[in-house]
Each structure stands twice: as structure tokens, then as C-alpha cells.
Amino acid sequence: MKKSMFAVVGMLSAAAVFAGQVDFSKAKLKTPAQLTEQAPASFKATFDTSKGVFVIEVHRAWAPNGADRFYNLVKNGFYDETRFFRVVPDFMVQFGISGDPAIAAPWQNSNIKDDPSTGKSNTKGMVSFATRGANTRTTQIFINYANNAGLDRQGFTPFGEVTSGMDVVEKINAEYAQKPDQGRIQSEGNAYLKASFPKLDYVKKATIEK
Secondary structure, X not given: OXXXXXXXXXXXXXXXXXXXXXXXXXXXXXXXXXXXXXXXXXXXXXXXXXXXXXXXXXXXXXXXXXXXXXXXXXXXXXXXXXXXXXXXXXXXXXXXXXXXXXXXXXXXOOOEOOOOOOOOOOOOOEEEEOOOOOOOEOOOEEEEOOOOHHHHHHOOOOOEEEEEOHXXXXXXXXXOOOOOOHHHHHHHOHHHHHHHOOOOOEEXXXXXXX
């Protein structure tokens, strides 16, 4: 009897796989240690958002650790359905907390080491990882709206820049400013953001250009 039950379970699992109900990439996102592939020397990531499309071009030489982390996150769908939860006009727009708490949790303290400055600055359109202090970069990134060179001395090393669609980035809804609570985003995900800040713009899908 036990063998037949296991066989049935096995057939159901196989059926689910063939039906596309098992998303292995999302399952992998729950284990950050698995996502350590080295990024190409340069690559482009396309972000299809609720406001339109923008493209980030990444140069690994600018910030190897940051480029590798960003490459793995985009490639495996981490940024899909994430909200732009911090939008400060004339300063920056920030995003990168997963809308799924089960995915956000393992990344919260999956830090990467800081990259030393290579002379690139946080000028308009440049993209850097947000940080809570030395060597605490995880998944959150921000796009500069202006010349924020003052951030360079604080350890925010750009790893890429928006090369197409900066006009889209500048149209991202700023009405909620910095009101969304990051702790609640971590623990409640998009359920909290949709209920409390329904007009937030968001990433529909992010992909690595072939």
C-alpha cells in the first residue's frame, strides 16, 4: 500500500512540473548561497515596469561584488513584482525588497562585501546598492535622480547606469515618498503595500538581455 501511495505522489509531482506549477527559479531564490554565478564583464538588465521600460547597463569592473549579486537576482526573477517603495524627487528612487516574505527573509542578512571606489560617482542615472553600513549590501538598489556625489564617500559604489528609459524612472510615483515601512514590507510583502499604498509603481519583470 505504501509503495502505491508514493507512486501516486510521484506522479502528481511530475504532473505539476509538466503543468508548470513548480517554479524552480523561485525555489532557488529562497537559498541565497546557491546564487553566486559570476556576472559577465558587462551586461544589460531590462526592467518592464508599471510606468514603462528602462535598461540598466552593468560594468563588473566598477563593482564586482555588486555586479555579481545584481546579475543573480535579476536572472532568477528576484525583482519581479517588487515595488518602488522609496521615491524622493531630486534625490533617488529605491526598491528591492521581495514582495514575497518567504523570499525576502533569507536575503535580509545575506550580505556582500563593499566594493572599493573605482572613481565612478553617484550622478544622475547611476545605480548603486543601498546599505545599512559597511558590508551590509543585500538586494535593495537605488537609481540617482540627481548628482549625489556626496554618497560616494559613504561607501555607495555604483555598479551600473540607466542607459535607456531614464524618463520612465523619473515618472515613478512619488506621492508616498518614504512612508512605506521597510520592516512591514519584509514581514508582510506586497499584501501590505497593495493595501496601504495602492498607487505604488512596480517592476512587472526584470530580465538579462541576451
